[in-house]
Amino acid sequence: MKINLDEIFDYTSFSVDREAHIVLESDQCTSCDQRACVVCCPARCYSWDEEARKMTFVHDGCLECGTCYVVCRKEAFSRWRYPRGGFGVSFRMT
Amino acid sequence: MNRNFDAIVVGAGPAGSSAALTMARAGLKVALLERGAFPGEKNMFGGVLHRLTALEDIFPDFWNQAPLERHIVKKALTFMTGESSFNVNFDTEVSDRTPYNGYTVSRPKFDRWLADEAVKAGATLLNRSTVDNVVKEGKQVVGVTLLRDGSELRAPIVIAADGVLSFTAQKAGLRRAQFNPSHLAVGVKALIDMPKEVIDDRFGLVRDQGASNEIVGCTSGVRGGGFLYTNYDSLSVGLVLHLSSLSQGTKTPYDLLNEFMAQPQMAKLLRGGQLQEYSAHLVPEGGLEMVPQIDGDGILVAGDAAGMCIVTGLNLEGINLATQSGVIAGQTAIKAHQEGNFTRFVLRDYRKLLEKTYVIKDLRLYRRTPQMLHNDRIYRQYPEFVCGLMDEIYRIDGTPKQSMTKMLLGAARKTIGLKNLMADVYAGWRAL
Ligand SMILES: Cc1cc2nc3c(=O)[nH]c(=O)nc-3n(C[C@H](O)[C@H](O)[C@H](O)COP(=O)(O)OP(=O)(O)OC[C@H]3O[C@@H](n4cnc5c(N)ncnc54)[C@H](O)[C@@H]3O)c2cc1C
Ligand code: SF4
Ligand code: SF4
Numbered sequence: 001m002k003i004n005l006d007e008i009f010d011y012t013s014f015s016v017d018r019e020a021h022i023v024l025e026s027d028q029c030t031s032c033d034q035r036a037c038v039v040c041c042p043a044r045c046y047s048w049d050e051e052a053r054k055m056t057f058v059h060d061g062c063l064e065c066g067t068c069y070v071v072c073r074k075e076a077f078s079r080w081r082y083p084r085g086g087f088g089v090s091f092r093m094t
Numbered sequence: 095m096n097r098n099f100d101a102i103v104v105g106a107g108p109a110g111s112s113a114a115l116t117m118a119r120a121g122l123k124v125a126l127l128e129r130g131a132f133p134g135e136k137n138m139f140g141g142v143l144h145r146l147t148a149l150e151d152i153f154p155d156f157w158n159q160a161p162l163e164r165h166i167v168k169k170a171l172t173f174m175t176g177e178s179s180f181n182v183n184f185d186t187e188v189s190d191r192t193p194y195n196g197y198t199v200s201r202p203k204f205d206r207w208l209a210d211e212a213v214k215a216g217a218t219l220l221n222r223s224t225v226d227n228v229v230k231e232g233k234q235v236v237g238v239t240l241l242r243d244g245s246e247l248r249a250p251i252v253i254a255a256d257g258v259l260s261f262t263a264q265k266a267g268l269r270r271a272q273f274n275p276s277h278l279a280v281g282v283k284a285l286i287d288m289p290k291e292v293i294d295d296r297f298g299l300v301r302d303q304g305a306s307n308e309i310v311g312c313t314s315g316v317r318g319g320g321f322l323y324t325n326y327d328s329l330s331v332g333l334v335l336h337l338s339s340l341s342q343g344t345k346t347p348y349d350l351l352n353e354f355m356a357q358p359q360m361a362k363l364l365r366g367g368q369l370q371e372y373s374a375h376l377v378p379e380g381g382l383e384m385v386p387q388i389d390g391d392g393i394l395v396a397g398d399a400a401g402m403c404i405v406t407g408l409n410l411e412g413i414n415l416a417t418q419s420g421v422i423a424g425q426t427a428i429k430a431h432q433e434g435n436f437t438r439f440v441l442r443d444y445r446k447l448l449e450k451t452y453v454i455k456d457l458r459l460y461r462r463t464p465q466m467l468h469n470d471r472i473y474r475q476y477p478e479f480v481c482g483l484m485d486e487i488y489r490i491d492g493t494p495k496q497s498m499t500k501m502l503l504g505a506a507r508k509t510i511g512l513k514n515l516m517a518d519v520y521a522g523w524r525a526l
Contacts, residue, residue, distance in 0.1 A: 001355045001364050003284060003348045003372050012372050015131075036275075036341035042282045042348060042374035064136060065374040066259045067280045070273045071341050081261070084241050085222030086131045091202055093285050093328065094138040094373040 005044045008061050017087035020059040028076035029055035036071035063089050099125040099249040101427050104225045104262045106133035109397025109416035110255030111208040116424030118215035126217050129224040134205030138373040140321045142196045142306050148418040161203040163325040164304025165194035174311040178481035179359045198304050198325050228266045235266055235392035250436045251427045252393045258376045260399035269386030276338035277380025282347040283332030286367035290327045297324055311477025312354045316340050320354050378403045382461040389441040394423040404460050415453050422447045466525035479509040
């Protein structure tokens with residue numbers, strides 16, 4: 001039994017909104033000394049490329065938990081809100 | 095659609111639906127706004143639904159009315175290491191009789207049911223309605239705007255029951271924008287399909303009996319714990335991880351969950367199961383210290399939005415507090431309507447009434463617990479200590495034995511340190 005996030009769309013349902021509910025100003029991330037979002041996000045939405053010194057964020061697959069909002073100490077989001085009504089993650093059994 | 099109501103409730107979780115149900119039964123015109131396509135779509139918990147005493151007048155035989163999975167008759171606490179586990183079990187027939195002491199539930203079903211009860215009582219449920227902001231006239235909150243089209247809904251009172259991040263309370267100016275990460279934990283959960291008969295056999299259950307298991311030591315030293323609950327024909331397995339500790343480490347929540355599920359004793363319990371769903375949600379674990387201002391002019395805050403959760407490591411109470419605070423918020427709104435006054439001078443009653451219930455009393459009683467639980471030794475050394483000691487006691491290998499007291503002190507000295515042990519016992523005694 002293993003959670004493999006490459007396959008998250010196989011077992012958790014989403015209705016992905018084209019309009020991102022979280023907008024990250026990733027310039028902030030270059031000078032961030034913690035990058036807590038990378039280790040804390042349960043859906044692996046943040047990936048830091050050390051070589052290119054670049055943060056990539058994807059909002060599809062986001063479980064809307066709010067962890068990144070809480071752990072980021074640099075207020076790096078120009079938008080952090082829940083998706084528009086009816087969009088986003090859809091738990092069926094949990 | 096008419097956009098004027100007697101009361102607006104933001105969020106159709108247990109707090110919001112309880113508030114809406116209370117007000118609708120008293121004849122108020124209530125709008126219950128939910129961002130999901132249906133109530134419960136966005137909600138996850140462990141979890142064990144404890145007795146909802148606040149709703150027992152309305153649902154006298156709750157267990158025949160609500161969609162429940164199993165009622166809990168077996169509780170266990172496990173100290174776990176990579177290879178071993180030591181269990182403390184409590185098994186009682188008392189919990190096999192009504193009123194039951196707790197149930198496993200599926201939130202998409204349970205939350206939907208409770209919201210539907212509010213609708214039956216006359217509330218208007220608006221799904222797919224994410225609230226974007228509050229509308230104010232001077233200091234008084236008089237409505238909300240929807241994200242969909244910026245349109246306004248108006249009511250003399252708004253109840254913010256929008257869960258742990260409560261942007262509604264924040265926008266009304268009742269809590270600061272920044273959270274303290276040490277007040278929050280993230281829960282991750284795998285829902286695993288398993289035939290009912292297999293669950294019954296494996297956990298020693300019959301009929302709708304259920305088992306709950308809290309586990310400490312299964313988080314690779316990150317502060318937090320594990321849980322395993324039996325649903326009717328599935329298992330809920332997950333971890334709750336303190337953000338201030340998780341962020342200092344190198345392992346992600348799903349790495350830790352995978353390790354937990356692969357631990358040998360866990361793997362045996364999960365064998366043959368099918369992963370059905372993976373989910374995550376925050377838990378407000380800061381206790382009384384994180385409770386924001388819960389009343390303002392034209393607004394009340396209830397449930398997780400008000401930080402009303404109690405985590406002791408043995409129990410996680412949230413839904414019962416959410417329901418109780420929702421009902422009292424609803425009653426306060428009814429009284430405000432009778433008096434025709436919605437300023438915080440009248441709404442202050444909400445806090446006064448809550449103070450008289452277990453909600454604030456227990457938050458106060460357990461005010462030191464969050465701090466006590468921020469002790470890394472609980473998650474690292476103690477499980478090693480307990481399992482190491484048991485191993486020594488049970489190992490018969492031809493070497494002469496020490497007295498049990500010596501073994502105990504020896505193991506404590508080695509893993510924890512006697513000074514630390516004494517300090518922790520004292521802190522534990524004060525906190526619990
Ligand atoms: C891993 C985990 C384990 C837990 N275990 C237990 C347990 O065993 N027992 C227990 O009693 N409790 C447990 N809890 C806590 C429990 O889930 C919460 O305390 C409870 O759900 C709080 O209810 P609520 O109604 O206040 O908030 P929620 O249940 O979070 O409901 C809030 C609602 O508001 C909606 N919403 C949010 N923002 C908006 C918006 N802007 N516009 C419209 N709608 C919005 C959401 O979609 C949601 O439906 C656990 C929690 C977690 C995460
Ligand atoms: S914590 Fe904030 S600033 Fe730092 S990397 Fe993550 S999102 Fe960027
Ligand atoms: S809300 Fe949760 S799942 Fe979504 S990006 Fe932030 S941490 Fe990841």
